[in-house]
Amino acid sequence: MKCTPSHRLLLLLTILLLQACGKKAEGPNSLSKAEKNEGWELLFDGETTNGWHVYNKGKLASIWQVKDGELYSNPENMSLETGDLVSDRQFEDFELKFExxxxxxxxxGVFINVLEREDIPTPWASGPEYQLLENSHQDYTNDVKRPGCxxxxxxxxxxIESLPFGQWNQSRIRQVDGKIEFYLNGVLTAEKDLTSAEWQASVAESNFKGFPEFGxxxxxxxxxxxxxKGVAFRNIKVKVL
Known part of the structure; x- marks a missing residue:
């Protein structure tokens, strides 16, 4: 059978369609081929709270909900359990990025190095915080409470300024051998060596000095x-270093 130009065009369209069907479009809460090759993993699948639980309360229905690919704290439904959301896994040397x-x-805020224990009532009593703040909040003018601090x-x-309410900010936390770096929208906003005497001295002079496990x-x-007030997350990804 002679292959006419129309046959060749139909064959080409068929191949392109099969390739498109076999390739998942990259969108929120997905990993690109490059990210997979680099060792990134999703900490939020875009559909469930799998991999997370409420601090000191375990896996139960809470105000943390998933809708339209967003993991958000819904302040309007206070009939559900409240509390901070904790990763099931623990991490040491890692890089975390999220929107x-x-x-x-x-x-x-996002806390790292958190020790979950019943005699420790809240994550901020053990874990340092990457601050998240909308720019009309009263604390926005406090230099040590600005976003990314x-x-x-x-x-x-x-x-650097965070984006106004309703817009997605991009953040990154990197920790290697206790040395941390915070980034907000691509800009380095904090550096600290959590193993240093300087850090321990600053904790001893801070409002956290009464919490023996902090830092x-x-x-x-x-x-x-x-x-x-409500906060939403997406594209939560981690790479173990």
Whole structure:
């Protein structure tokens, strides 16, 4: 049978269609081929809270919900269990990247190196915080409480604004041998060596001095903070280093 130009065109269209059907489009809460090759993993699958639980309460229905590919704390349904959301896994040397957005006046955070124990009532009693803050919040003018800060300790290393409410910010946390780096929208905002005498001295002079487990660890859980104003996350990805 002679292959006419129309046959060749039909064959080409068929091949392209089969390739398109076999290739999943990259969107929120997915890994690119490059990310997979680099060792990145999803900590949020875009559909469920699998891999997470409520601090000191385990896996139960809570105000943490998933809708339209977003993991969010719903402040309007207080009949459900409240609390911060904890990764089931613990991490030591790692890189974490995530996107977040706030309701107007929102305030939240991401804690690292958290020790989950019943006699420790809250994640911030053990884990340092990457501050999340919407730019109309009253704390936005406090240098050690601005978004991307190591909360309560240092001003932003390089000053940058977070995006207004309803817009997605991009954040990254990197920790190697207890040395941490925080980034907000591509800009380095904090650096600290959690194994240093300087760090321990700063903790001893801070509002956290009454919490004996605070800042002592260089491994632990990752925690998303529940807050009354509402916060949403997506594209939560981790790479073990």
């Amino acid at each position: 977040w957005k706030m309701t107007k006046g929102g305030n939240s 190591l909360y309560g300790f240092d001003a932003q290393k390089n000053r 002592k660890r260089i491994s632990g859980h990752i925690v998303l903070q529940d807050w009354a």
